[in-house]
Amino acid sequence: MNVNFINPFLQSLLNVISTMASMDLTPGKPQIKSDNLAKGDVSGLIGLVGPQTKGSLSITFEQKLVLQIMQNMLGENPGKINEEVTDLVGEITNMVTGGAKNLLGQKGYEFEMATPMVVSGKGHTISHKANGTKIIMPFTSPHGTAYIEICFEN
Amino acid sequence: MNVNFINPFLQSLLNVISTMASMDLTPGKPQIKSDNLAKGDVSGLIGLVGPQTKGSLSITFEQKLVLQIMQNMLGENPGKINEEVTDLVGEITNMVTGGAKNLLGQKGYEFEMATPMVVSGKGHTISHKANGTKIIMPFTSPHGTAYIEICFEN
Secondary structure (H helix, E strand, O other), X not given: OOHXXXXXXXXXXXXXXXXXXXXXXXXXXXXXXXXXXXXXXXXXXXXXXXXXXXXXXXXXXXXXXXXXXXXXXXXXXXXXXXXXXXXXXXXXXXXXXXXXXXXXXXXXXOOEEOOOEEEEEEEEEEEEOOOOOEEEEEEEEOOEEEEEEEEEOO | OOHHHHHHHHHHHHHHHXXXXXXOOEEOXXXXXXXXXXXXXXXXXXXXXXXXXXXXXXXXXXXXXHHHHHHHHHOOOOOOOOHHHHHHHHHHHHHHHHHHHHHHHHOOOXXXXXOOEEEEEEEEEEEEOOXXXXXXXXXXXXXXXXXXXXXXXX
């Protein structure tokens, strides 16, 4: 996978969380994912289809972090992952991917987004099954950790 | 969502499991999904993008059922959900969606598939966040239950 593909997703997540939740996440170093899976409690997932490539993206949050994001954005904290939280994670997934799509479109990389799905379940893991390099980026905060994982074929 | 969209996915799952694992699943009644979420232990998810619509599909298995499918297909049963099992679930998701894509293409409904993702985690649930009707179809067997969920916009 072209390294130009990665930074727009990183930038877009930082922008979305900063703008919507007034929270600064600290990006860690992007890594080629081997068998170390990101564990989290709620994840937004979306499929990507372009003329030359296809792939998938996920954003995984620890419960405490996503609840703090919700508190900051909406002024309420349900104390657990309910449908309002999964709706929010779906929206964040759409916004982050849409932001990256715009940045990548300016560089000539085009893809269409499918619709987001949200998984909830304590400590689940996600495997991206495209035949391509898988990149995982951790983001830390005092409230917990989030991960973006991206995989594009070719 | 057009009801013509549903049966090809149902048929395709029955075909794939019958052909590959010599197992007959019993389809239950497709239902419009409200807030009753399918719970399972491993799920394959894939995004769908067409000229007029986009959406998402998931196939969720209980652990005992997916391990029996693996036993029947490959003659081995790891006793837990490991990377071989998630690879298999990714393959099944691709095959089922590809089979339905062929059947739907013959009726003039075209879409492209993104690449599959596989979630593992005891008792997780999936919410499809497209703005459209969500259909859930249960499939039962003596070894446990599987669910297909599909959502298309428009």
